[in-house]
Amino acid sequence: MTLTPGFTGGTLDRADRVRHDPELLATALADPHARLLVLDGLDPVLDEDGHLTWTSLAEAQGELLFLGFEAGEPRFVSTLPEGMPVPMGRSPALFAMLDRFAPADAANYASARGLVFWHGRNRFCGNCGTHTSVSHAGWGRSCPHCGAEHFPRVEPVVIMLAERGDMALLGRQPSWPPGRYSALAGFLEVGESIDEAVRRETCEESGVRIGAVRYVASQPWPFPASLMVACIGEALNDDIRIDVHELEHADWFSREDVRRALARDPDAPFVAPPPYAIAHTLLTAWVEGA
Amino acid sequence: MTLTPGFTGGTLDRADRVRHDPELLATALADPHARLLVLDGLDPVLDEDGHLTWTSLAEAQGELLFLGFEAGEPRFVSTLPEGMPVPMGRSPALFAMLDRFAPADAANYASARGLVFWHGRNRFCGNCGTHTSVSHAGWGRSCPHCGAEHFPRVEPVVIMLAERGDMALLGRQPSWPPGRYSALAGFLEVGESIDEAVRRETCEESGVRIGAVRYVASQPWPFPASLMVACIGEALNDDIRIDVHELEHADWFSREDVRRALARDPDAPFVAPPPYAIAHTLLTAWVEGA
Numbered sequence: 001m002t003l004t005p006g007f008t009g010g011t012l013d014r015a016d017r018v019r020h021d022p023e024l025l026a027t028a029l030a031d032p033h034a035r036l037l038v039l040d041g042l043d044p045v046l047d048e049d050g051h052l053t054w055t056s057l058a059e060a061q062g063e064l065l066f067l068g069f070e071a072g073e074p075r076f077v078s079t080l081p082e083g084m085p086v087p088m089g090r091s092p093a094l095f096a097m098l099d100r101f102a103p104a105d106a107a108n109y110a111s112a113r114g115l116v117f118w119h120g121r122n123r124f125c126g127n128c129g130t131h132t133s134v135s136h137a138g139w140g141r142s143c144p145h146c147g148a149e150h151f152p153r154v155e156p157v158v159i160m161l162a163e164r165g166d167m168a169l170l171g172r173q174p175s176w177p178p179g180r181y182s183a184l185a186g187f188l189e190v191g192e193s194i195d196e197a198v199r200r201e202t203c204e205e206s207g208v209r210i211g212a213v214r215y216v217a218s219q220p221w222p223f224p225a226s227l228m229v230a231c232i233g234e235a236l237n238d239d240i241r242i243d244v245h246e247l248e249h250a251d252w253f254s255r256e257d258v259r260r261a262l263a264r265d266p267d268a269p270f271v272a273p274p275p276y277a278i279a280h281t282l283l284t285a286w287v288e289g290a
Numbered sequence: 291m292t293l294t295p296g297f298t299g300g301t302l303d304r305a306d307r308v309r310h311d312p313e314l315l316a317t318a319l320a321d322p323h324a325r326l327l328v329l330d331g332l333d334p335v336l337d338e339d340g341h342l343t344w345t346s347l348a349e350a351q352g353e354l355l356f357l358g359f360e361a362g363e364p365r366f367v368s369t370l371p372e373g374m375p376v377p378m379g380r381s382p383a384l385f386a387m388l389d390r391f392a393p394a395d396a397a398n399y400a401s402a403r404g405l406v407f408w409h410g411r412n413r414f415c416g417n418c419g420t421h422t423s424v425s426h427a428g429w430g431r432s433c434p435h436c437g438a439e440h441f442p443r444v445e446p447v448v449i450m451l452a453e454r455g456d457m458a459l460l461g462r463q464p465s466w467p468p469g470r471y472s473a474l475a476g477f478l479e480v481g482e483s484i485d486e487a488v489r490r491e492t493c494e495e496s497g498v499r500i501g502a503v504r505y506v507a508s509q510p511w512p513f514p515a516s517l518m519v520a521c522i523g524e525a526l527n528d529d530i531r532i533d534v535h536e537l538e539h540a541d542w543f544s545r546e547d548v549r550r551a552l553a554r555d556p557d558a559p560f561v562a563p564p565p566y567a568i569a570h571t572l573l574t575a576w577v578e579g580a
Contacts, residue, residue, distance in 0.1 A: 086417075107481065108481075110480075111482075121417050123416070124416050127413070129420070148411070151477070152480045154445070155443075156446050189401075190404035190443075190512075191405075191510045192300075193297075193509050193510060194519070195298075195508070219483050220483060222480075222481065227446050227484070229484070245310070
């Protein structure tokens with residue numbers, strides 16, 4: 001089964017060598033074909049076909065970060081202007097755009113947004129508190145005081161279906177659109193494997209204990225910079241005790257229920273997560289026998 | 291196939307509720323059965339059976355961080371004393387201990403070490419540079435100035451075998467013990483899925499392009515706080531061009547070569563990675579047909 005989660009399939013060659021060679025970076029910056037990603041704060045600006053918009057490097061309001069090469073042409077994004085507060089969460093405008101994205105553009109945007117967010121929230125050295133400066137062509141920050149090097153953070157998150165025969169466990173958070181149910185999820189913690197995080201999170205949120213875990217797929221999730229790791233776990237009990245701080249309801253749904261929800265059947269017992277979320281990929285894989 | 295990578299199988303109940311309820315934390319701190327993990331800097335102190343050493347909370351030199359419950363008894367570790375530089379890398383003493391660890395103790399140590407390291411290197415707010423304070427019973431730090439909440443960082447790393455028929459690609463770094471070869475590995479970056487990171491890293495380090503990727507296993511790696519994600523990728527070419535900044539040599543090895551190395555056969559063409567490294571698990575799984 002070939003799975004193509006949202007925000008995967010980026011087309012930029014990240015060209016790691018440019019991060020380690022100031023001459024290569026200077027050449028890329030001077031290239032007349034170099035382009036800057038247009039962002040509105042952290043939001044993308046899409047054309048009618050769902051493609052990202054690019055402009056000349058001269059338009060940059062902050063510091064240039066090297067994203068990679070697209071067909072040999074250098075691509076950059078800019079940090080937020082000094083003094084602009086970093087937008088937290090997702091804007092209403094972004095929600096409307098996520099369905100319209102051309103797939104490769106969504107992936108390229110995920111890298112750019114994650115990078116810009118990280119620079120905005122990590123201007124100071126965690127080790128000594130000094131203002132740091134951009135390094136590694138935008139893929140790091142260096143501290144002039146203590147010498148610490150900082151690199152963009154990626155936060156692994158486990159997202160999983162507990163499976164019990166022909167049924168899967170789904171839950172909903174109070175803030176979600178009406179009727180929406182999805183896979184349970186949570187941050188993987190220091191000292192855990194993926195399997196262990198799946199077991200802990202499922203049990204914390206629902207009281208359902210998990211035995212064997214199988215990996216299904218992963219995706220980058222740029223809000224702000226997660227790595228979503230989607231799994232299916234064999235449930236060892238079926239009685240549910242939800243953590244009311246996390247969920248407002250959780251229940252078991254059949255493969256047929258899930259199939260109807262994915263098909264947007266108005267009589268389905270719940271509303272499926274959107275296609276760009278890996279929960280959609282995970283439910284699709286489960287329905288197809290993953 | 292049941293795989294049990296090193297540093298997995300921890301026995302502590304992390305009891306997330308304690309992090310959100312100051313009364314539960316106060317009760318745990320006052321519990322006469324509460325115990326403090328003994329560390330020498332960041333190194334463990336092992337008894338003859340490879341077990342961790344625990345003492346009373348009164349011995350703490352820094353701030354107490356709640357690790358979880360072991361059979362109902364609260365377990366803590368302490369931040370490094372204020373002013374002590376955070377040890378970077380692994381000490382020679384630690385290397386000698388890694389082979390001796392009782393498995394569950396290695397896992398419990400991984401969480402504790404990762405947490406202590408993170409507090410030591412993240413005393414200041416990345417957003418505004420202010421000194422932060424311990425929050426969430428040790429699983430966070432709060433900024434008194436800008437209000438930012440910071441949580442321990444886990445760094446996903448992909449580690450992979452490129453597979454070409456009956457052969458697997460292994461490489462060696464110049465700093466490794468003589469004869470040692472292992473799977474290629476590298477940090478997963480912002481905007482990447484696991485599959486994409488496997489393809490990029492393998493190609494960067496060896497020039498070998500990867501098609502389909504299959505997940506094998508994961509482990510926490512507490513040096514300082516990685517999540518190692520082990521995969522096998524189908525190689526699309528077999529000519530190798532190593533990145534000399536990363537590797538000093540890479541080559542294709544047969545299943546029989548790998549089997550002999552894992553068996554510590556003195557005539558094997560290379561020395562296998564140690565059992566606590568997930569590279570060992572990955573090679574074992576590959577030899578057994580994963």
